[in-house]
Amino acid sequence: MNQLKCLPQEEIVWGHDVLKAVAPAMGNYGIRRPITFTVEFLEALNREHLQPAISDGVGTFTGLPPHVPDFAVRDGLRACIEANAGSIIALGGGSVLDAAKAVSFQHFQQTGRYLPIAAIPTTLSGSEFSHYFGVTETDGPQKFKRSYAVRETTPALVVLDPRMIVDTPRMLLLSSAIKGIDHAVEGMRRVDVDHPHAILAARGVERFLAVLEKWPRKLETREAIAGSHVSTDDLLQLQLAAWQCYFYPASVTYGLSHRIGHILGGTYGVPHSVTSCIALAPVIRACADAYGRKLGIFSTDRGSRTPAAFLADRIEAAVDALELPSRLGDLDFDRAKLPEMAALLRQNYPSEVGDLGEDPGTKLDALLESLW
Template identity: 25%
Template sequence: MVNRFILNEVSYFGPGARKELPGVVRRFGYKKALVVTDKSLMKFGVAKMVIDELDAAGIVYDIFDDVKPNPTVTNVKDGIAACKAAGADFIVAIGGGSAMDTAKGIGIVCNNPEFSDIVSLEGVADTKKKSLPIIALPTTAGTAAETTINYVIVDEENQKKMVCVDPNDIPAVAIVDAELMYSLPKGLTASTGMDAMTHAIEGYITKAAWEMSDMFEIKAIEMIHKYLPIAVNEPENPEGRNGMAVAQYIAGMAFSNVGLGVDHGMAHPMSALHDVPHGVACAILLPTVMRFNAPAAKDKYAEIAKACGVYRDGMTLDEAVEAACNEIANLSRIVGIPEHLSELGIHEEDIPALAEQAINDVCTPGNPREVTKEDIIAIYKSIL
């Protein structure tokens, strides 16, 4: 079996890393940027922390700040138009997964115009050229979109989330600066952090996992378990914020290359049909999906228990599995994730439509345990 591993050309880490941006632009010889971000990050000055670096260096740019929390096909098309109008030769993406996913869609279509309908990018798209170069600066510690070959766009017409997988979309440069995350609200810190934990756990147990991906994912689980409560409760604590910033990137390096599972398969329609924030959707499902998958991954669950510090000498394998599942559920409660779908406005009559999309989601086949639509319905119902 041949395993593939794709990473950014270069990445920078640490508080203040955004100051590397001008040097990166000069080194690559880029001329004009399209800054892709959202209005909230502009309003609260987070994007300005990056834009100030462009201004100080005299780098020319236009701004596209119409990114939606769950970006749509129309959103991406508007961004493509803005990019062409600007005459930009590279993109600076500032934000969470929404901004970076939008930037990936823009960058791919700008260099592969035959995919301009956007919906043809769903799944594994046969693009021929790399994206317009993207320099990605995450403002949340969760999606790891700055280092993945995946992006997610809502198809409004068909009311579904399209998962797009394309090695050509990976940002050329990732700049992971924890200072851009200090003002992230408590709830968003928690949900994006649990999204990162979901990435790490699903990436660790997915069918395609192997030694290299395992090495990254188990370290990410350990770090997220340690640093997420600090980041949530002490938002300006550099240790917690930087720990999470690095941990979510580590998780992304691996899951981008090996895939995910049914948790993400079930979370995507929750966002598409009910506008549930992606991190919340992943997190609310995670403890129950872990229990469903346990028979297919007992040995790895024991390692998760060790990474979370809840493994005890003399534990049986089943006891270690239970300890791992309980601890992830406990972490979710500690950081304030809802426990029931009804808290998110989802009701029993909504489940069949959710399950139909979930069983057909591109992430679901990677699940370590074979799953049917009836299994998915049962999982949804168990957390109503």
């Protein structure tokens, strides 16, 4: 049975300098008495571009470490209740967005009311378009990032403004684009090529790679723009690509690259977007039989290569050209942790591990070894 599930997202606004027009009117989207969730690195951006435009804001909360640890969610909820916040503005990347969703959900559990969210993303992973979020549980013997899907936490408003990503650190910005591509590719796991996800995701991947494949080495974004290597319109194209790759998240389920990313990030502290730089291309090759011909939608002119090989090669080439980490060894990850990581994947994500085919346990061990 084919089906399309839509999320309760009211409006997405995009364009150059659109935040200055949208921020004063957020009350029209139910964003009233907002508390701003962000991180210290983005405080200057928050003070200059967001706070002056908000007439009824109740403060800013910045206690948001990566991977959304449970204690930060509790602190964020406490900040919302103490400020009598009526909504949340999430200014930041995937961890900030996930924290806002988690707090909104816990606010519902405690008070019976969700906090509406306005999302102003500063990275390209696409969390602002979904109802998914992860929270890293820290109270047990081993940290574990648990996934949730709560429709009511979908941001009501998303603002895509290239100004918001100009100063995002190079590695974070570009690796989050690979995470965006990960959403497109693994979103094919349970849909076919005629599904709206597939059609939009294929366009999104091309949109991403058209910009990434011309991105200069080493230069930060402002330097790249000053040297006319890329433009602010290219930044907007990246933001639109992230949206197209993650357009129908309620209609798809994600696979082994995502699950490896959850373990690497939540349990071992590897930066979230970097996990896709390391895992996506090898997982595409390893799970090629599970996806079959469907990956051909991403590779119309591949010569003699299979769809999976062509797509994996192209992603791998982009990661290498952008000088992003491509091996766990590049991050000083302890190789001795690989068996423990394999056990966590088999225990918590047997369906995704099953995409490896016959004898998935042995293939998983070999795959993780290749990532190192």
